[in-house]
Amino acid sequence: MSASHFGLIALLSLLAFSVRLAGLFAGRAIGESRLAFLLDELPGLIIVALVAASMATEPGIYWIAGGIALLTAWKTRNIIATMGAGMTAHAAITFMGA
Amino acid sequence: MWWGVGLMGATVHAGSSQIVAVDQFSGGSAMLAAALAGAALNLRYIGMIASLHEVLGEKPFWQRLLAIHITSDENWALTMSSKKESPDIGADFLIGSGLTMFLVWVCSTTLGALAGNALPDLDEYGLGFAFTAAFIAMARSMWPGMDRLPSWTISFAATLLLSCQGMAAAYAIVGGTLCGITMLLFERYTKDKIS
Numbered sequence: 453m454s455a456s457h458f459g460l461i462a463l464l465s466l467l468a469f470s471v472r473l474a475g476l477f478a479g480r481a482i483g484e485s486r487l488a489f490l491l492d493e494l495p496g497l498i499i500v501a502l503v504a505a506s507m508a509t510e511p512g513i514y515w516i517a518g519g520i521a522l523l524t525a526w527k528t529r530n531i532i533a534t535m536g537a538g539m540t541a542h543a544a545i546t547f548m549g550a
Numbered sequence: 551m552w553w554g555v556g557l558m559g560a561t562v563h564a565g566s567s568q569i570v571a572v573d574q575f576s577g578g579s580a581m582l583a584a585a586l587a588g589a590a591l592n593l594r595y596i597g598m599i600a601s602l603h604e605v606l607g608e609k610p611f612w613q614r615l616l617a618i619h620i621t622s623d624e625n626w627a628l629t630m631s632s633k634k635e636s637p638d639i640g641a642d643f644l645i646g647s648g649l650t651m652f653l654v655w656v657c658s659t660t661l662g663a664l665a666g667n668a669l670p671d672l673d674e675y676g677l678g679f680a681f682t683a684a685f686i687a688m689a690r691s692m693w694p695g696m697d698r699l700p701s702w703t704i705s706f707a708a709t710l711l712l713s714c715q716g717m718a719a720a721y722a723i724v725g726g727t728l729c730g731i732t733m734l735l736f737e738r739y740t741k742d743k744i745s
Binding site for chain 1: 563688
C-alpha cells in the first residue's frame with residue numbers, strides 16, 4: 453500500500469463520518485423544530501426506498517420472489533420466515549428456469 | 551494488500567462509498583475527487599442518523615459517535631422495525647447489532663480480499679435477495695397504516711423510477727425519500743387547510 457492509498461482511506465473515512473455527524477446534528481435540530489414529526493416518518497420512507505433500489509434493475513424472478521416475501525411478511529411479521537420464503541422462492545424459480 | 555481492505559472497511563464502513571472511491575481513484579481521478587464521489591453516496595445516512603435522534607437520546611457523546619459510525623443500513627432498519635414492535639428497544643440494541651454487523655463486514659471483506667476470485671458469484675445462489683427480503687420484512691414491521699400509503703408509494707415509485715433511469719442506487723434512495731417527504735408535507739398542508 454502506497455501513501456496515496458492511505459491518503460484516500462483517511463480522506464474518505466473523514467468525509468463519510470462527517471456525513472454521519474451531519475445526520476446527528478440534523479436530527480437534533482429537526483427534533484426541536486415543528487418538523488419533528490418527520491423523524492418518525494423517515495424510517496418507513498427510507499426503508500421502502502431501500503427495497504425499491506434493491507429491486508429496480510433486477511429481473512422478473514426477483515419481483516416474483518419479492519411478492520412472495522411480501523405476502524409472508526404480511527402474514528407472519530417475521531424476518532426469518534420472510535427471508536426463508538423469499539430466498540426459497542428465488543432459488544426455486546431460478547432452478548426451474550435453468 | 552488484503553489488510554488494506556480490512557482497514558478501509560473498518561475506518562470508512564460504507565460499502566458503496568468504498569467501491570466508488572476505489573474505482574474512481576484507480577481510474578485516474580484525483581484523491582479528493584474520488585473521496586468526494588464516494589462520500590456523496592453516503593448522503594442517505596443524514597436522514598437515517600437523524601431518525602435515530604430519539605433512540606440515541608441522552609447517551610454520552612462518545613457513545614453516540616460510536617453508534618453512528620457502526621450504523622449500517624441493515625442494523626438501522628432492524629433497530630427501527632424492532633422499536634416499532636417493542637418501544638423499549640433503544641441505543642443498546644442499535645450499538646449491539648451495529649458492532650455485530652461491523653465485525654461481520656470487516657472480517658468478510660478482508661476474507662473476500664484474501665480469497666479474491668476463488669469465490670463463486672454468490673448472487674447466483676440467491677444470497678443477494680436475502681437483504682431485499684429482510685428489508686421487506688422490516689418495512690412490514692414499520693407499516694403505520696393506510697394513511698401513509700401515498701407517501702410510501704411515492705417514495706417506492708420515485709426510487710424505482712430514478713434507479714431505472716440509471717441513477718446510482720444511493721442517490722435514488724435519497725431522491726425517492728425526499729419525494730416521499732414532499733408528499734407527506736403536502737398531505738399535512740392540505741389537511742391543515744381543510745380543518
